[in-house]
Amino acid sequence: MKTAVKRLLAASVVATALGGSLVACGSGSGGSGDGANGELTLWTHNAGNKEELAAIQSLVDEYNAKPDKKATVKVQAFPQDSYNDSVVAAASAKKLPCIVDIDGPNVPNWAWSKYLAPLELSADLSKNLPSTLGEWNGKTYSVGHYDVALALLARRSDLTAAGVRIPTIDSPWTKDELDAALEKLKGLGTWEHPLDLGTGGTGEWLPYAYSPFLQSAGGDLVNRDGYQSADGTLNGDAAVEWAEWFHGLVEKGYAAQKSGKDTTADFIAGKSAILYTGSWAADKARAALGDDLVVLPSVDLGEGPKIGGGSWQWGVTSGCKSAEAAMDYLSFTLAPENVAKIAQATGTIPATEEAAALIPAYAPGGANSIFREFSQEFAVLRPETPAYPFIATEFGKATQDILSGADPKSTLDKAVKDIDANIKSNGGYKG
Secondary structure, three states, X not given: OOHHHHHHHHHHHHHHHHHHHHOOOOOOOOEOOOOOOOEEEEEEOXXXXXXXXXXXXXXXXXXXXXXXXXXXXXXXXXXXXXHHHXXXXXXXXXXXXXEEEEEHHHHHHHHHOOOEEOOOOOOOHHHEOHHHEEEEOOEEEEEOOEEOOEEEEEEHHHHHHOOOOOOOOXXXXXXXXXXXXXXXXXXXXXXXXXXXXXXXXXXXXXXXXXXXHHHHOOOOOOOOOOOOOOOOOOOOHHHHHHHHHHHHHHHOOOEOOOOOOOHHHHHHOOOOOEEEEEHHHHHHHHHHHHHHEEXXXXXXXXXXXXXXXXOEEEEEEOEOOOHHHHHHHHHHHOOHHHHHHHHHHHOOEEOEHHHHOOOOOOOOOOOOHHHHHHHXXXXXXXXXXXXXXXXXXXXXXXXXXXXXXXXXXXXXXXXXXXXXXXXXXXXXXOO
16 A cells, blocks of 8 residues: 555544544634635645645645735645644644645534635636535535545456456446355355454544445444435444455355454455455556556445445635635636646546546546446545544444444444434534
């Protein structure tokens, strides 16, 4: 896995924790004095991530060199571990900078808390992958340069040896086909657990990776018609069936209850036959396995394959004294060549087709273009509600308990009870 994307996922955990700390606000303001003197500040969590930070700094330098720039932008980078505390403290003191980065699923919480202003950009956002836009209450509050996509990686030779059909984007494995494939692969005696689901992951990985299975089975994290309750969606028949299937993968020995820390390295080393991971792992796996590597769509549990959508994005704070300049800078960064620069640095899916055409691996027919297809066809945004950080935490707990053998129905019922109580205690998170 590329270092840049390792940090993207790890920092997602920080952002979820941050969202949880803001989840009971709703009356705050992003007020600050930033931007008042023709200079505005951009905050990023990418300190220590030299590839992405260098690309961001390059765009800032190019913008600052423009004779028609509307302000001078300066970058302030934080290590991922301190970004959380820094933003919370700045928000409380009403000293947020003009531009911040934020993990996509937490945008509604920040918008509800009045930390973000709706975007007013000159760039045409209709060209972006929908999953690269952060929306709430019918307004767009953030935009990203990239996304990532979940998939299954396998060796063609292993599937052939087991007599397993290689699925395609138009004909993915069904639940029964996947179970049969895992039975055949386990029968070869090569792997203790033929499927690596990344079950050693924590934080935002849990809802990002596993709620798409729930959605493919016909359930969801919350009722998206108003986002007022999870009852019937997170604990209904489809959700319970998903949970029983999910634990069954462990019970049958197809997947480990807790995987290793570096699932990509384990897969390359031959410790698993099929790896459930994302686009960030493809280049390293392909370099090791060559043409034997096959990239497969996720499983269809009844409602078609689903994958998580939404990664790190950029927003303008509501108290910025030079909001027009901040919007101008963000519009500048969305030129195809600038989107491509960021996506290239992070090894991620470019947000637009024009940018993808500038990166050979993501251009039509490129080695990684299939991930953009997966994103277009299968991506589901995590629920666009200010309650998401709390929902994510509760779903993560429930998932780990289910993997450990807890009763699916009672575990999901408890998660629903806690989620509904949280929504009610915050007045339904009305805007």
